[in-house]
Amino acid sequence: MAGDPPGKLKGGRHGLSRDYVRGNQRGRILAAVVAAAGEVGFTRMSVETVISRAQVSRRTFYEHFRNKEEAFLAAYDEVMRGLLERTAEAYERESGIPDRFRAGLRAFLEGLAEDPAAARMCIVEVLTAGPRATARRDEVLRTFAGLAEVEVRRLAPGYRTPALTAELTIGGLYAVVYDRVGAGRVAELPAMVADLAYALYVPP
Structure with a gap:
């Protein structure tokens, strides 16, 4: 999910642009943050932990x-x-409402399962990283709830509480995902797509 971290550049003259070097450094730092936060948690993660994993200097950080x-x-x-992006692409490839829902859900859960450290960082540790991180998480949930609301409105035009129904749907899904990721069982998530879709995708 996070992608392969860029390799450390060799020292000395290499003819690479400053922008390329800075991009490489930033990519290594971000990959190190994902790995460290997923392994030891945000609270125990230190700048020293990150620069050691990223193989950059404190000054560079x-x-x-x-x-x-x-x-x-x-x-x-x-x-x-x-x-x-992965979830939206899978969602948009399908046309029927049930198929769109399942495709988006599968893409999301498979993305989490592919990178357990990133999954823990984004689902569990984000809630320990302060109010700015929590606000980021809340914005993501609102984005998913917006997609779900569109499907509720398509499924049941004139339904009384489409926004609330979507919010409850995404909140319930997040609770299930949080439980599995927090327990180190993120690999189970893709196999739960059919059951989750059945449980969540109930016509109002």
């Missing part, structure tokens, strides 16, 4: 980020952007 919170937020945004 602070050229990119002011502190570990900013680095965490940037890593969260990058991982979730990829997950949202």
Whole structure:
């Protein structure tokens, strides 16, 4: 889900542009944040932990980020952007309402299962990383609820509470995912698509 981290550049003269070097450094830092947050948690993760994993200097870290919170937020945004794009693409490829729902759900859960460290960072550790991180998480949930609301309105035009129904649907799904990821059982999620779709996709 987070993608393969870029390799460390060799020292000395290499003819690479400054933008390329900075992009490489940033990518390694973000990959290190994902790995560290997923393994030891945001609270125990330190700048030292990140720079050791990323193989960058402390000075380089602070050229990119002011502190570990900013680095965490940037890593969260990058991982979730990829997950949202993957989910939306799968969702849009289908035309029928049940198929769209299942396809989007499958893409999301498979994306989480492919990278357990990133899944833990985005589902569990985001709630320990402060109010800015929690706000990011809430915005993601609102995005998914917006997609769900569209489907509720298509399924039942004139239904009394489409927004609330969508919010409850996404909130319930998040609770199930949080439980599995928190327990180290993220690999189980893709196999739950059919049961989750059946449980959640009930016509109002």
